[in-house]
Amino acid sequence: MKKTSILTIFAAVASVILFQSFTSNTGSEKISVSAVAVANTKATNFQNMQDAFKGETTASAKYAAYSKKAEEEGFHEIAMLFKAASASEKIHATNHKAVLGEGGQKVPVITPEFTVKSTKENLKDAITGEGYEVSTMYPEFMTNANTAGNQFALVSLNYAYKTEQKHKVFYEKALAALEGNMVKTLPSVYFVCPTCGNTYDNAAPTRCGISMTGGNEFIKMANLNS
Helix, strand or coil, X not given: CHHHHHHHHHHHHHHHHHHHXXXXXXXXXXXXXXXXXHHHHHHHHHHHHHHHHHHHHHHHHHHHHHHHHHHHCCCHHXXXXXXXXXXXXXXXXXXXXHHHHHCCCCCCCCCCCCCCCCHHHHHHHHHHHHHHHHXXXXXXXXXHHHHXXXXXXXXXXXXXXXXXXXXXXXXXHHHHHHHCCCHHHCCCCEEECCCCCCEEECCCCCECCCCCCEHHHCEEECCCCC
16 A cells, blocks of 8 residues: 555656646747747838838939939929928938937948839829838838837838828829929929928928927928029
């Protein structure tokens, strides 16, 4: 009887040890999987920021070239719109770059690649590009930034997202004016927020509708040489 009891106790103790070992390993595995998931989320967020930086850097250079082309074709008002948008996109690129720097990430060297066509075609290209950013790219990037808990990225992306919505409308109106031979009715003066790139035509607001930056700090775009 004593021998049986001792064996029974040993068996029970062994079972407990085995169970504890199993649960301990399972917990470690969960922690490990969780750590990997967090790391992947952060990596995705920073890749998004690099892609956004590349996109905005390219857009700034492209719109500057489109501005020159519009002026050559006699569409000064559209040239001014592209100039203002170019300045705005540069601000977005600078903000995205700052987020990468804050996260200790390498900022890629960008060589913008694009093709300049007629002003009408350039406007259509701009509308397509802004449409993609508003409907797909920035919403996805903001979701990833929020999941990663990167507030700097979320702010920078939101600035660009809200501004691109306005740019798309500006381009659509410009295209309609061009097709209706009413380009001269378009605004020829723009104001760009130095904080978020928000763009206004004709006059600056008291405060930016996106970043609340004072209107007195806005960059005035009144001619192509400024």
